[in-house]
Amino acid sequence: MLELLLCSLVTIFPDYLYRRYWQGKRLGREITFYSVWFELRWGIVTCLMLTVGLITVIFYFHPSTNTATLFYRTIPIVPERIGRVAEVRADFSAPVQQGDVIFKLDTSKQEAAIEAARRKIAEVEAALLVAQADILKAEGQIQEAKGAYQQASDELDTKRELQRRNPGIVPQRDIEKLEVLLAGRQGSLDSATASKQSAMTRVSALLPAEKASAEAALADAQVDLDKSYIRAGVAGRVEQFTLRVGDVVNPMMRSAGVLIPEGAGQRALFAGFGQIEAQVMKVGMVAEATCISKPWTVIPMVVTGVQDYIAAGQVRAGEQLLDAQQVMRPGTILTYLEPIYKGGLSGVTPGSSCIVNAYTSNHERIASNETGFFKRLALHAVDTVGIVHAMLLRIQALLLPIKTLVLSGH
Known part of the structure; x- marks a missing residue:
């Protein structure tokens, strides 16, 4: 309507002035309701053609869309394991800080695993004390074996010396018995040394490894216990949180709720413009937006x-062939827009629907010396008609509450 009114000022209105003051025709006489078409046919046709051209230029070079939304990402509240809810610490709608516990799962199994790991560590520590005592015992056995070995060795040396000085005074059988006894005492000494080495190996390697394994099991059980406390990963707000004690949550099938991050x-x-405006x-x-949740404001x-890429053309692999007729609605060109000034979207409710106008600027092309006069004039006209679209957006922002509250019929 605004374009029609503007075009009529340079077409129908001059035609009427020509008929009225040049040809002397008057309203209600020669120019009546029935003779308007015949009398002002040139102005009317020119006005309609100019209006269609103006609308085409405006909506092509300065695109507009009603499908603009403040989309936001939500975080599902999902535990890392299946479990039954034992405690709920968040209300139906409540703010949470990063690290706050939202709810807790049953921890009886994890607590039992922690207790078993702690008992295992205590058992290894006790075995370590026993191994240290075995080292002391083995050292005593070594000293005892060394004494017995030395005694047998001295006795054998004495009898060999007597046999050397006075052959026949010592029976050969006694010397052989002492040699066998000395070999046995050497075996006892080796056995005691091996026992000490074994005990030292248990103290230095085996039992520390068992203790480290038990501590790792304790840490693993503690991690499982910590997973039972579902915490907020970021600061935000929990909304529509209906989880109750006794519910079973499953990370694969059922989430516990939704967390909306702060900000x-x-x-x-996010705005979707028509495919014809892809170029x-x-x-x-530069763009302007007005949102339903913040009326009478142009951002x-x-x-x-x-x-x-246009989302309507995406294909998922399956067992059926794709039919282009299945795409019922043409997709849009998704664009991302940010406010020019800091805090421009403050007061706009996330998820709100908005109206967006984008404006083409040809300033650099107009300022270039390579641009011809007529092309420069056309580019000036394109940039100028953006004012009409800006006026339309402000009229929409002004009428939006009335249209929503009064004319929608709600």
Whole structure:
């Protein structure tokens, strides 16, 4: 309607002035309700053609969309294991800080595993004391074996010396018995030394390894116990948290609730523009937005990203062939917009629907010396008609509460 009114000022209105003051025709006489078409046909046709052209130029070079939303990512509250809820520490809707416990699972099995690991560590420590005592015992046995060996060795040396000085005075049988006894005492000494080495190996290697294994089992059990306390990974707010004591949660099938991170949906606006505007939408374009949750406010924004793919064309591998007719609605060009000024989206509820206008700027092309006069004039006209779209957005922002509250029928 606004475009039509603007175009009529340079078409129908001059035509009427020509008919009225040049040809002398008057309203209610020569120009009546029934003769308007015939009398003002040139102005009306020109107005309609100019209106269609103006609307085409405005909506192509300065695209607009009603499908803009402050999307935000939610974090599912999911435990790392299956378990039954033993305690709930968050309300249906409550703020949480990073690290706060939201709910707790049953920990009887994990506590039993921790106790078993602690008992195992105590058992290894007791075995370590016993092994140290075995070392002392083995040292005593070594000293005893050394004494017996030395006694047998001295006695054998004495009898060999007597036999050497006076052959026949010592029976050969006695010398052989002493040699056998000395070999046995040597075996006892080796056995005691091996026992000490074994005890020392247990103290230095085996039992510390068993203790380390038991401590690792304790740490593993403690990790499982800590997993029973489901904590908030980030600061935010728990919403619609209906979990109750006795519920069973499963990380594969059923989450416990939803955590909305702090500041979610307050950074960027996601808008879907028509596919025909794919060649126009560029990063750096200035845009404006007005949202339902913050009426009568126009937010200056800038395009920070344009998605190179249209979601409607994505294909998932399956056993059926793709039919293009299954795509019922054409997809849109997804763009990311951020406020130009800090805090521009403050007061806008995350998830709110918005209306967005983007504006093409040809300032650099107009300022370039390589641009011809007529092309420069056309680019000036393209940039100028963006004012019309800005006026339309402000009219929409003004009428949005009335349209929503009064004319929607709710």
